[in-house]
Amino acid sequence: MPHSRMSLLTTISCMAVFFAQLGMMMYLPAIPSIAQSLNATQSLTSLSLPVYLVGMAVPMLLWGKWGATWGIKPVLIASLLMFSLSSALLAVCAQIETFLCLRFVQGLGASGMSVMARSLVAQHFKGDQLTKVLSWLSIAFVISLGVGQYAGSILMSSFDWPATFWCLAIGAALLAGLVHHGLSECRQTSNTPACWGHYLTIVRHAPFLRCALMGGLGYAIIIGFNTAGPSIFQTTYEWSASDYGVLGWAMSLAYLLGSLTVNRHVLIRGQPQLSAIATGIMVVACIVMIVGVMTTPTCAALLWVPYCLIVFGQAISYPISLSQASDHSPVSGPYSMALCGLIHQMIAAFVGVTVSLLNVQNPLYLAAICLLLATMVRGLNPIKPGRGSE
Structure with missing residues (x-):
């Protein structure tokens, strides 16, 4: 593959993942302000994160089938436009019920962006080379962690919370234009006929399922922490929204290094x-x-510094688990990445909803949840030292 084409595919995929994750992270420092503006409780407003994750999870199998049927390019453009429109509507939202519904729709668009981005690279790379390219997508993810929270806190302080959603709307629309003009020569369809039964074939394949669960549980640690994090740091440790936004840079650095x-x-x-x-x-x-x-329950550093180490480990583990899942899939095409996405988002949404409904305010409880999930990731690790990847 020509280097210029490989760079284009990687860039577009990274940008799609970047905006999908920005939709999740960018507004977090503004949650208390959004709750006040919409006359809602902070606990109810915090549900907007797991609602977004549910929106990402629900249509993932559909996005995979549509990608196999109509091609990656038109499906990616459609998902970007859905994300852009819902972001614009969120910026002018005035009721918490409407806000949560629009977050769900925004998640639907982010779902297609995420599935098509990973399917695009999975079509063209395999094995360790795929892991290497997926690590670039992880870098895009981590940049969104830092840029998202920090930029969100700056926009919140300077222009109030709707500015974060306007930025998402404009950015996604511009990326849709780049995809329209830049992916014209990319292969758009899989040689595997579109069929719902492929998903059942893949999920029954134990090596694929272990890798997918491993990635999803690690991802759920990040979601669980960020669901409870704004409230814990701003209430228990008396941090400001700007302070919490700066923490995003530390998490970004950890993920970037991984x-x-x-x-x-x-x-x-x-x-x-x-x-x-x-x-x-x-x-x-x-x-x-x-x-x-x-x-030392009053020292915030003893919560966020170990979390950064968790993020570092997840940054290494996640692209490996995705690559292994793709390589172990018995069916080619976008199906494996779509199913991975569904599994990851369902696990993350479950953890996010659980943390939100339990109203986790004690740092110790959050740490215990992280340990439980990390132990499960370790137990599911399908590749051990001394064994080659299959």
Whole structure:
């Protein structure tokens, strides 16, 4: 594949993932302000994050089938336009019920963006090379963590919360234009006929399912932390919205370092060794977090520093799990990435809703949830040191 085409595919995929994640992260520092503006409780407003995740999860199998039927380009454009329109409507929303409904629709669009972005690279790369390219998507994800929360806090302070959604609307519309003009020569359809039965075939394949669950549970740690995080840091530790926004940069740096570690070392050290190291780091960091908040409950650093180590481990583990899931899939085309996305979003949405409904305000409870999820990730790790990837 020509280098210029590979760069174009990677850039478009990264931007699609970037905006899908921005929709999740950018408004978080403004949650207390949104709750006040819409005359809603902060707990109810916090449901907008898991609602977004449910919106991402519900249509993922449909996006995969549509991508196989009509091609990645038109489906990606449609999802970008849906995301853009719903973001614009969120900016002018005045009721919490409407806000939550529009967050669901925004999640629907983000779902298509995420599935098509990963399907685009999965079509053209395999094995360790796919892991390397997926690490670039992880870098886009991590940049959205830092840029999203920090930019969201700046926009909130300068222009109030609707500005965050206007930025998302304009950015997604511009990306749709780039896709329209830039993907004209990309292969758009899979050689595998479109069929719902392919999903059942894939999910019954144990090696695929283990890898998909591993990625989803690790992703759920980030979602669970960010669901409870704004309230815990701004209430328990008395941080401002700007302070919490700055924390996004620390999380971004951790994820960036993990993604760069995969990008640099996966072709040399291989997936088994990196995956074992990453999942081990996640478990140890969770233990350190629990001990820290138990011994010094007033020190916020003992919560967020171990969390950054968890994020570092997840940044290494996640692209490896996606690559393994794609390679283990018994069916080609967008199906495996769509099913991975569904599994990941359903797990994340379940954890997000659970954390929100339990109204987790105690840092120790949040640390315990992180440890439970990290232990499950470690237990599901399908590739052990000394074994090559299948």
